[in-house]
Amino acid sequence: MSEQTLGAASAQTGLLPEMTSRHTAQARINKHKADWRGWKFMWPFALVFVFVFIIPIVYAIFISFFKKQMIGGTKFVGFENYSRLFVDQQFWSSVWRVALFTIVQVPIMLFLAAAMALALDSMKLHGTKFFRISTFLPYAVPAVVSTMIWGFVYGAKYGLVGSFNDFFGTNLDVLAPDVLLAAIGNINTWEFTGYNMLIFYSSLSTIPHSLYEAASIDGASEWQIVKRIKLPELRGSLAITVIFSIIGSFQLFNEPSILQNMVPGNAITTYYTPNMYAYNLSFSGNQSNYAAALAITMAVITMAIAYAVQLRSMKEQMK
Amino acid sequence: MRNIKKVIAATAAVATLVGLAACGGGSDNSSNQGDADNAELVFWGWDSGNSMKDIIKGFEKANPGITVKFNNTGTAEKTSTALSNAIAAGNGAPDVVMLEDPTVTQFAVTDGLVDLSEFGADKLADDFAAGPWNKLQYNNKPYALPIDSGPEMFFYNKAVFDKAGVDGESIKTWDDYYEAAKKIRATGSYITNLAGTSNDYQPFTAQVWQAGAQPWKVDGENITINMTKDAGMKKYIQFVQKLIDEDLVDTKTPNWSDDWNRELNDGTIASLTIGAWMPVNLMSGAPDQAGNWRVAQLPQWEEGQEVSAEDGGSALSVVKLSKNQAAAYKFVEYMTHGDGAQEMADTGTFPSLKKILQSDSFTDPTTEGNKKTNDYFGGQNVNEVLSEAAQRPTEKFQYLPYNPFAQSAYGDEVSKAYTKEITLEQALKNYGDKLAKQGEDQGYTVTVK
Numbered sequence: 079m080s081e082q083t084l085g086a087a088s089a090q091t092g093l094l095p096e097m098t099s100r101h102t103a104q105a106r107i108n109k110h111k112a113d114w115r116g117w118k119f120m121w122p123f124a125l126v127f128v129f130v131f132i133i134p135i136v137y138a139i140f141i142s143f144f145k146k147q148m149i150g151g152t153k154f155v156g157f158e159n160y161s162r163l164f165v166d167q168q169f170w171s172s173v174w175r176v177a178l179f180t181i182v183q184v185p186i187m188l189f190l191a192a193a194m195a196l197a198l199d200s201m202k203l204h205g206t207k208f209f210r211i212s213t214f215l216p217y218a219v220p221a222v223v224s225t226m227i228w229g230f231v232y233g234a235k236y237g238l239v240g241s242f243n244d245f246f247g248t249n250l251d252v253l254a255p256d257v258l259l260a261a262i263g264n265i266n267t268w269e270f271t272g273y274n275m276l277i278f279y280s281s282l283s284t285i286p287h288s289l290y291e292a293a294s295i296d297g298a299s300e301w302q303i304v305k306r307i308k309l310p311e312l313r314g315s316l317a318i319t320v321i322f323s324i325i326g327s328f329q330l331f332n333e334p335s336i337l338q339n340m341v342p343g344n345a346i347t348t349y350y351t352p353n354m355y356a357y358n359l360s361f362s363g364n365q366s367n368y369a370a371a372l373a374i375t376m377a378v379i380t381m382a383i384a385y386a387v388q389l390r391s392m393k394e395q396m397k
Numbered sequence: 398m399r400n401i402k403k404v405i406a407a408t409a410a411v412a413t414l415v416g417l418a419a420c421g422g423g424s425d426n427s428s429n430q431g432d433a434d435n436a437e438l439v440f441w442g443w444d445s446g447n448s449m450k451d452i453i454k455g456f457e458k459a460n461p462g463i464t465v466k467f468n469n470t471g472t473a474e475k476t477s478t479a480l481s482n483a484i485a486a487g488n489g490a491p492d493v494v495m496l497e498d499p500t501v502t503q504f505a506v507t508d509g510l511v512d513l514s515e516f517g518a519d520k521l522a523d524d525f526a527a528g529p530w531n532k533l534q535y536n537n538k539p540y541a542l543p544i545d546s547g548p549e550m551f552f553y554n555k556a557v558f559d560k561a562g563v564d565g566e567s568i569k570t571w572d573d574y575y576e577a578a579k580k581i582r583a584t585g586s587y588i589t590n591l592a593g594t595s596n597d598y599q600p601f602t603a604q605v606w607q608a609g610a611q612p613w614k615v616d617g618e619n620i621t622i623n624m625t626k627d628a629g630m631k632k633y634i635q636f637v638q639k640l641i642d643e644d645l646v647d648t649k650t651p652n653w654s655d656d657w658n659r660e661l662n663d664g665t666i667a668s669l670t671i672g673a674w675m676p677v678n679l680m681s682g683a684p685d686q687a688g689n690w691r692v693a694q695l696p697q698w699e700e701g702q703e704v705s706a707e708d709g710g711s712a713l714s715v716v717k718l719s720k721n722q723a724a725a726y727k728f729v730e731y732m733t734h735g736d737g738a739q740e741m742a743d744t745g746t747f748p749s750l751k752k753i754l755q756s757d758s759f760t761d762p763t764t765e766g767n768k769k770t771n772d773y774f775g776g777q778n779v780n781e782v783l784s785e786a787a788q789r790p791t792e793k794f795q796y797l798p799y800n801p802f803a804q805s806a807y808g809d810e811v812s813k814a815y816t817k818e819i820t821l822e823q824a825l826k827n828y829g830d831k832l833a834k835q836g837e838d839q840g841y842t843v844t845v846k
Contacts, residue, residue, distance in 0.1 A: 147838070147839050147840035148503075148506055148507050148798060148799065148839040148840060148841070149506075149618050149839060149840030149841055150840035229655075230655070233655070233656065235650075235656050235659070235660075236655070236656060236659050255816075339594070339596070339651055339653065339654050340654055340655065340656075342592070342649035342650065342651070342656075343592060343593075343594075343648070343649060343651075343812050343815060343816045344592070344593060344594045344595075344651075344808045344809065344812030344813075344815075344816075347808070347809045348595075348805045348806070348808065348809055349809070358805055361478055361801075362801035362802050362804070362805045363799075363801075363802045363805075363835065364481075364799060364801075364802065364839065365838065
């Protein structure tokens with residue numbers, strides 16, 4: 079999740095230059111003075127940011143132009159790694175897989191999250207606090223642990239699915255290769271719905287109550303309040319959650335890696351997702367340079383998609 | 398435009414520096430023997446017997462000038478990853494490192510380890526069991542000394558075998574095994590599981606090794622891959638394909654999965670061909686079957702043969718970056734060939750030293766450790782069987798210098814034969830092509846037959 083937050087942070091800073099250009103002349107004069115004073119507060123963060131974020135990225139870009147061989151050592155190869163990646167079927171199969179995952183899983187998860195947030199905000203539920211915490215709780219469980227739990231649930235021989243099969247005489251196998259991606263999607267939905275629900279819920283709770291009062295005095299029904307007041311308010315946080323979720327699904331790694339040894343056969347290959355492919359290339363394939371090129375390419379693809387989403391949502395807000 | 402030129406110039410400059418540094422790292426290692434009696438050694442490894450501290454204490458007592466700092470690196474995979482990072486960085490590497498046998502070649506090829514014949518290790522060849530010793534040679538020089546060994550054994554569940562009317566002791570050849578598989582399948586159990594995942598790679602190499610196959614041959618910078626036309630491989634492919642086609646093996650359960658342990662525990666999987674280190678795993682993974690399991694020699698490809706093969710095993714090496722290589726070797730010798738080896742064996746390591754394998758105490762059924770194991774195996778003298786296997790002759794077998802890749806790619810390609818998407822022959826052919834491509838990427842000249 080930390081990468082996601084950082085990714086989102088940098089996506090948001092993309093907005094800043096335009097905002098500052100709209101500042102008044104007064105601000106522009108003061109700007110010079112404020113600059114160094116600001117840095118005094120900034121440097122602890124900036125230092126860490128440079129070391130753990132900027133330098134590794136620059137280093138990854140740098141090594142992606144080389145090739146290290148067991149025989150022949152390291153040599154500069156220019157864009158060879160990138161051109162190889164372009165025709166690497168294993169890579170593209172992994173990209174399409176996470177793309178499909180994103181297109182299906184993200185809307186389902188966000189719809190559920192929004193529905194839960196609206197239900198919580200309706201103030202017509204008992205035990206709101208309990209409901210809020212229990213839906214958020216899966217997010218606090220480490221992904222490794224929750225994947226193991228789900229892996230045991232899914233087991234067609236000894237898991238909950240197995241017991242279900244025994245009891246009803248069915249022959250379900252949710253870990254079969256053609257439904258495996260959906261099974262992973264279900265784990266992710268369970269993990270992150272509560273998190274997204276909280277974002278939606280917090281933006282709903284910023285709506286002043288006077289608005290609702292005014293609406294009900296005007297004779298608006300509950301459904302009209304949802305449609306006219308609450309849903310428009312959710313639009314801003316929707317952009318954020320969509321971007322988070324896209325970045326998160328493109329970085330899918332933990333769930334398939336843990337499930338790898340729990341799934342019958344070898345349905346989860348070493349190139350099941352781009353991140354798994356990069357990991358295996360560098361740690362078992364001795365090809366860290368090629369893996370770096372892959373990582374950079376994935377970052378560019380993810381950024382492009384996140385930027386497109388942001389642009390679209392900004393346009394809508396301008397309307 | 399000017400900026401782009403600057404960036405290119407800077408990149409080129411940095412690249413040159415990196416290149417120079419790499420050269421500098423590689424050339425000045427020949428005279429790093431150091432003082433053999435005075436040194437502070439750093440040792441990376443894992444500690445499965447939980448006894449490393451005591452063994453090191455014993456070494457330090459015998460060699461007062463040398464101190465050893467043990468860093469528990471957890472697993473074999475983490476250790477080799479950390480070692481390759483340290484070698485790439487040119488510093489931070491340990492003096493002595495514990496490696497899984499198949500990864501030793503990789504580090505020997507890339508010049509990360511010291512040729513131990515410099516210290517006379519080549520003269521110890523006859524003291525070790527042939528299997529583990531053979532795996533640690535590169536260009537006919539030892540690059541590590543074995544701590545343990547893992548002769549491939551045939552473990553079977555006597556209760557299930559009895560139910561099917563099969564006498565485990567009478568299984569001498571793989572043909573006998575096939576006949577037994579059919580009878581066991583008729584009772585609802587499987588003779589074993591084969592899923593073709595990356596965890597099955599080691600048993601795979603052991604089985605083809607025993608068949609005398611050479612799926613790959615490494616000769617310096619040349620690699621020959623012969624996955625499907627080698628006589629031994631043909632024998633293996635034909636045999637396993639038969640087991641898959643006739644549904645005689647459980648193809649859905651990968652080794653070391655949760656399901657695997659459960660099926661061993663409830664008798665669904667009736668036997669395993671796996672390394673001699675398995676008893677302790679069976680005892681913890683299949684506690685309900687206590688008293689039922691037995692161990693026997695591996696079935697043979699030809700009647701009357703006594704060929705063994707190795708599955709797993711680890712070894713100690715001296716790292717080339719070490720400045721105390723002479724003292725480091727002393728420690729390696731102590732651990733594998735000296736008093737340390739006995740202590741390791743006493744705390745559960747399966748020995749590779751013939752002296753220990755042949756000793757009375759190793760097969761003595763009255764010692765506490767042996768008694769516990771023998772009880773689980775229905776009173777059988779387990780170590781006697783294992784010790785015999787360890788001393789059987791093995792063919793020479795070599796791992797690829799990029800063994801970790803060979804292991805992960807095995808799962809990707811070969812599993813397709815077990816899900817019946819393609820034939821085993823086709824799957825192994827694809828696997829061979831993938832290994833060839835990786836070899837070429839790593840700068841080798843590869844011939845595919």
